[in-house]
Amino acid sequence: MTVRVIFIAPSVGAELREARFGDDAPPEEAGLAAARAAAGALPPAARSFTSPSARCRLTAEALELAAEPAEALSDLDVGAWRGRRLDEVATQEPQAVSRWLTDPEAAPHGGESVTTLRARVGGWLNGLASDAGRVLVVAEPAVVRAAVVHALDLPPAAFWRLDVRPLSATELSGRSGRWNLICGTALTSS
Template sequence: MHLRVTFVAAARSSSLLAERFEDDRPLDQAGWDEVQRAAHELIPLAAAELRYCSPTPRSRATGDALGYAPLAQPALRDCDMGRWRGCTLGEAMAREPQAVDAWLADPRATPHGGESLHSFITRIGGWLDTRPADDGGRVVAVAEPSVVRAALVYALKAPPSTFWNIDVRPLSTATVVGHRGRWHLRLDGEAGVS
């Protein structure tokens, strides 16, 4: 039995340089504009049998704007960044440079008092592995870019350090096909084409 899970990265809520850890801000105007420009490619994904989203305002708004009517999944929340929540990477670095270096170097480190990168990837993988596995079933999940990166690291069984080498742009898609513990990355020519 194989399941097809397509992740859609949420539209932006700020410029890339102003992105904050666990950012709960809604879509900004640039994000709304991006959704309108990408809608014709992403709307076909609404045909998925199951439609989910991260519980963030921008993920919900992205999914709703695309007509997915997604169900928020607490397990798809962003990484718990503890006391760095709401900070940019630059702000955290200015306050605690050694702690940020340790966090970037060690996937099990939690200098911020929150969730380690390893635990985050494992949590997202656990969500992926518990999706109903009807053969040929399709799922779409609108999520924060970090959630999409974590899902790809898990699906590919890559080392956690790979997380830092995956660039997920707003409204990009990534599809994994498979079942519990056995996932494959699938690259398609267009978002709605099987």
């Protein structure tokens, strides 16, 4: 049986607008309204999951999903950079930011590396039962990128080359560890 995992990026929050490392802030009301408007656009699914962040949980609720939180789908842990703006960190720690953006094994912030995130998300993806059917997941953009890099066996550096827009769907479908990709579908109710 083919497994279909549809990853949905959460609504926009202030941290995304400010290019700030995740601090578990809720999404903006306009983003939640857009999610509520798109609730009918999602196909039925056997199960739904969400990253544990407030932004993902509240987006899942707005999409009318009874989603189970999954720790394996947590956002990239950026350690000491959490809550700080990228431009601020780049000014204060330019070599660390450069290393982080060019070396998938680097974690100068004391959190986890992109490679570690990919392994964590890939382990969750590989752990889905072959008869899982369709699965909906509301997850942070970094988790969606890690899933795509893992599923398509892309080089880890490709992680930084993938953009994931808010309230877009990225679908992985496959069987026996072989995945196909449909990316960037906008959620609309019409």
